[in-house]
Amino acid sequence: MKKACRSCGNSTQTPQVQNVTHGLCPACTEMILGNPDRLQSFLNKIEVPTLLMQSNPRLVVTANHGAQVLFGKSPAQVSGLRGGQVxxxxxxxxxAGCGLDENCLNCTIKEAVIETLTTGVSxxxxxxxxxxxxxxxxxxxGVSIATERIGxxxxxxxxxFTRI
Structure with missing residues (x-):
């Protein structure tokens, strides 16, 4: 598998698989996640509305510009919320609240985030x-999402995200 860093462009090659993924290399992950301004700049370059989720507890860290517009909320307003609250x-x-209500047991969005955080599989x-x-x-x-782990x-x- 070939991995190309979204930030610096450096890539590594593993010969078993011919796929290409675009995560972040460890150095860029540390640099971006460790600096709120760099993190926001990185997220704002993503063309679709995007939330950054922390692992434990599963809460929103921040949102890119697209998500701010979609939900009408600033990063400060979404920080610390569960995804369903956003x-x-x-x-x-x-x-019970988001993620804990009986209707959330089989929430496909929650399951996708957990799978990515647990296994690293997008x-x-x-x-x-x-x-x-x-x-x-x-x-x-109707909602369609994708997930990707960074650090x-x-x-x-x-x-x-369309009314049906």
Missing amino acids: FECRHSFSE QNEVQTVLPIKTPHGFEAY PSALLAIRS
Whole structure:
């Protein structure tokens, strides 16, 4: 597998597989995750709305510009929230809360983030329907996401978010 760093462009080659991935090399991961300004700049270069999730507990660290526009929230407003709280999923408003409500047991977004954080394997085109709070009550939204691990964290890229 050939890995090309998104930040510096350096690559390494493992001969078994011919795929190419675009994560971050260890040096760039440390440099970016260790500096809030560099982290925000890195995230803002990602073209789709993206949240950075920490591993334990699974909370949002920050959001890129696209996610800020999509959800109408600043990085400070999403930091420390669970993903469903950022999306304003109906189940995040329950007494148990996002990720703990019985309806969250099989949440495909939660499962994708956990899989990526646990194994390092990126998840692509993970699709689900979420009940999202809107000014008109709760409405069904089709959501497609992808995940990628960077260091101890995971990127949650929102590929589509459409009312259905």
